[in-house]
Amino acid sequence: MAAKELSESQEKKQEELEKTTSKDGLFLYDxxxxPAIVCCPETLKILDMFKARRDDVVLVGYAKTGTHWVAQMLTELEAASGKYDEEEMKQRQQKLEELKIDPFLEFGDPEKFERMEKLPSRRIIKTHLIPHKIPRSIFEQKPKMLVLFRNPKDTAVSYYHFSKGMKLIPSEQTWDDFFSDYINGKVCYGAYLDHIIEWNKYIDYENVMFTTYEELKENTTLGLKKIAEFFEFSVTEQDIQTTIEKTSLKAMKDKGNEINRVAAKSLFRKGIVGDWTSLFTEEQSKEMDRRFEEHAAGTKLGKMLKYDIYCKN
Known part of the structure; x- marks a missing residue:
């Protein structure tokens, strides 16, 4: 689904989940x-039915690494490159509405993959999945992929607030409890460090570009130019600046509030780097440091995350 119909469906599920325990808000598959609010086993079971196109624009990012923000950037850049006027943009949005396309591959009903065949190119495909769970056709067709990461500590704090806001965990669950689940992979999409380790295997692929939330925050203009060049988006300096304006935290919040105020409040909270210091205890910080050093620090992707800069006091 998309926009208002997706919002109405999610709000209905949200109301149901609020009356249940968190176990009913999540389900285990493979x-x-x-999250049961947007995913179902039937869809996950047939993910490989998705047929990728060579010209698809694929965005991958673990939950709460900034995927909604960067997805909107890609949408704006693709529109600018395609030179769509307001009417064409409206028609493309109506097509999404008409086909009830969920924004992420793993979201929605199993019939969505047939409906996605009717979307015009270039399609923007999004997912939170780890590589071995991504549809095989994406690796076979080799469309260009942007893989997004964020420092593990900020990701954890953002994920905690999101999970609270969307009722994916009990209201009484503390940060300490969540941190234990997060670091041991007992949250949606598993352990974040596993994603770093697995995606590191693809770091030298020509059709895969890696970027970080921090890099985009530090110099959004440069980051967008790199992304536009990678996807061969034909955009001007003005297009870049317009994209920055349309994807500011305020603009994203305002747009989100028009569709689903509850989700927008959880999705677009602070949008800053370094918020991990608001919740991490010294012991938790050291535990994360130890895990990262042990599993990911020695990888190329691990080095790209600049852990010592963003995750050390």
Whole structure:
């Protein structure tokens, strides 16, 4: 689904979930937890029915690494590159509404993959999935992929607030409890460090570009130019600046509030780097440091995350 119809469906599920325990808000499939508010086992079971196109624009990011923000950037850049006027943009949005397309591959009903065949190119495809769970056709067709990461500590704090806001965890669950679940992979999409380790295997692929939330926050103009060049989006300096304006935190919040105020409040909270210091205890910080050093620090992707800069006091 999309926009208002997706919002209405999610709000209905949200009301139902608020009356249940968190176990009813999540479900286990193929070794990983998923949010029942947007996912269902039937869709996950047939993910490989998705047919990728060579010209698809694919965005991958673990939950709460900034995927909604960057997805909107890609949408704006693709529109600018396609030179769509307001009427064409409206028609493309109406097509999404008409086909009831969920924004992420793993979201929505199993019939969505047939409906996605009717979308015009270039399609913007999004997912939170780890590589071995992504549809095979994406790796076979080799469309260009943007893989997004964020420092593990900020990701954890953002994920906690999001999970609270969307009732994916009990209201009484503390940060300490959530941190234990997060670091041990007992949250939706599994352990974040596993994603770093697995995606590191693709870091030298020509059709895969890696970027970080921090890099985009530090110099959004430069980051957008790199993304536009990678996807061969034909955009001007003005297009870049317009994209920055349309994807500011305020603009994203305002747009989100028009569709689903509850989700927008959880999705677009602070949008800053370094918020991890608001919740992490010294012991938790050291535990994350130890895990990262042990599993990911020595990888190329691990080095790209600049852990010592963003995750050390």
């Amino acid at each position: 070794g990983s937890l998923y």
